[in-house]
Amino acid sequence: LAKTTQPISMDSYEGQEVNITCSHNNIATNDYITWYQQFPSQGPRFIIQGYKTKVTNEVASLFIPADRKSSTLSLPRVSLSDTAVYYCLVARPASKIIFGSGTRLSIRP
Amino acid sequence: KAGVTQTPRYLIKTRGQQVTLSCSPISGHRSVSWYQQTPGQGLQFLFEYFSETQRNKGNFPGRFSGRQFSNSRSEMNVSTLELGDSALYLCASSLLGQRTDTQYFGPGTRLTVL
Numbered sequence: 001l002a003k004t005t006q007p008i009s010m011d012s013y014e015g016q017e018v019n020i021t022c023s024h025n026n027i028a029t030n031d032y033i034t035w036y037q038q039f040p041s042q043g044p045r046f047i048i049q050g051y052k053t054k055v056t057n058e059v060a061s062l063f064i065p066a067d068r069k070s071s072t073l074s075l076p077r078v079s080l081s082d083t084a085v086y087y088c089l090v091a092r093p094a095s096k097i098i099f100g101s102g103t104r105l106s107i108r109p
Numbered sequence: 110k111a112g113v114t115q116t117p118r119y120l121i122k123t124r125g126q127q128v129t130l131s132c133s134p135i136s137g138h139r140s141v142s143w144y145q146q147t148p149g150q151g152l153q154f155l156f157e158y159f160s161e162t163q164r165n166k167g168n169f170p171g172r173f174s175g176r177q178f179s180n181s182r183s184e185m186n187v188s189t190l191e192l193g194d195s196a197l198y199l200c201a202s203s204l205l206g207q208r209t210d211t212q213y214f215g216p217g218t219r220l221t222v223l
Contacts, residue, residue: 032209043199043214099152
């Protein structure tokens with residue numbers, strides 16, 4: 001199973017763009033990359049998923065280079081409510097999902 | 110449509126007791142996974158059920174067990190509770206449990222073992 005590595009914590013300010021990079025060196029051909037957001041005492045919430053190049057939805061963008069050994073979650077113009085833990089996952093069909101330590105993002109006014 | 114529901118939301122037990130937690134997946138979802146979250150170990154996978162069969166299992170002792178019913182609802186049981194079992198237990202459901210399926214998490218059950 002692909003292991004992921006993310007920064008333990010990041011700080012930013014309201015209105016800034018935040019980029020969180022995840023390393024997954026041994027990603028397999030059929031693996032997808034998924035990001036989740038978790039607030040304290042709540043279950044994780046799906047943010048975005050991708051396989052290669054760039055994926056964008058209403059809350060975030062996901063950039064995946066050609067070698068797929070890393071990915072970057074981009075949050076445009078963050079607000080205080082984006083303060084949370086962000087998890088990068090690499091998952092295969094019908095396999096157990098391994099959550100890494102996540103990145104604790106703190107947004108300041 | 111309704112999200113994943115978990116009952117109870119909070120539970121206090123004493124060492125040696127057993128506990129059963131319940132999870133109702135989103136309607137139409139057939140895969141249910143369970144996770145344990147603690148400050149020290151983070152989010153750890155317990156097991157996954159699909160069509161009433163355990164399909165994957167994490168590295169937890171046999172005291173942790175689960176089952177899934179024909180309506181996809183799932184329960185997990187922990188016997189002979191230990192202090193270290195205090196955690197937030199999360200249930201997640203997805204359509205088929207495949208790699209492109211999004212997992213939707215419930216609010217969790219906070220278990221405290223005294």
